[in-house]
Amino acid sequence: MTVQQSDLKLDGNAIGGLLREIFTMEMTAAIGTCAHCGTLHAVGEVEVYMNAPGVVVRCPSCGEVQMKVVRGHGKYWLDLSGVRCLEFSAG
Amino acid sequence: MIPGASSGTGETDKPTSTPQVLRWQIGSVAELVQETPRVASLVLDVPDWPGHDAGQHVDVRLTADDGYQAERSYSIASAPEDRRLAITVERLEDGEVSPYLVGEVRAGDKVELRGPIGGYFVWKASDERPLLLVAGGSGIVPLMAMIRHRAATGSKTPTRLLYSSRSLEDVIYKAELDRLASAGDGLTVAHTLTRKQPEGWTGYSRRIDTAMLAEVAWPKGQMPIVYVCGPTPLVEGVASLLVDMGYGPASIKTERFGPTGG
Incomplete structure (x- = not known):
């Protein structure tokens, strides 16, 4: 059986734990503004692919990459260039 | 110290009611419920569990003898009001974690987990909308x-x-x-x-x-x-x-x- 890329799509709920490691607070209810199309989405709604060497987050409206997160060797690499703004509760 | 847990600094004089940093904890399996041929619920005793909302999940981490670790997310099945934390797991034959949790784990075994996680896919009974x-x-x-x-x-x-x-x-x-x-x-x-x-x-x-x-x-x-x-x-x-x-x-x-x- 061939696995289609679309079958591997998850959503932002799946990276709640990973984002808690980095931001220390609950992030799936955070609202992100897409740097490509300007649409607002909760982090829980975004498209997430975890089958790459890291995690790739795409906008559910325009499909462009919003975020890349790689964890390994005791480090994080966090690329947020596709998110113009992240709004989240202070705790 | 839990193997793999991060070492906090200076946390001893802070209130512990709302832990900000998500820590790995050890839960012990109190009960196993075979729900279907491929699905089982693990009912866990987790000391110092901070409570959860319906819809949240936990991350479960397994560590092999050689140090290799695999992490997966599992939704919490129990109500916030329940005395114990329950997760329900479907066994995926080519999975790294679920065949252990459904089939290998026995009552009394320890499971490493962290949570609760998630604030988006959450429902509270105070919400009265249909x-x-x-x-x-x-x-x-x-x-x-x-x-x-x-x-x-x-x-x-x-x-x-x-x-x-x-x-x-x-x-x-x-x-x-x-x-x-x-x-x-x-x-x-x-x-x-x-x-x-x-x-x-x-x-x-x-x-x-x-x-x-x-x-x-x-x-x-x-x-x-x-x-x-x-x-x-x-x-x-x-x-x-x-x-x-x-x-x-x-x-x-x-x-x-x-x-x-x-």
């Missing part, structure tokens, strides 16, 4: 936490569950759902069996479609809130059908799981 829950397969798990939370709090929020399974044998929590739906407190449960139906089956026998949703879903004018959880194709199909029916996208919360979840 509730529509749509589940595919083991996507029922976080929705069951909501149904159990609703029952534990005595909520009368009108609630409809549409639950798609392959066959009757694959229906998780069947007896408990039957019991809760017969209580007459506003919960109705509709099943659809997509691959195999027992003789005399009176429920639905097909994949979720517009006609089925039109029968089960609340009229959009009642301003319902919707939670959909299941495999990605089901979640996206149901969400787009509901939007076509006039439901506002903001009223539909979705959670997908896929083959990386094993």
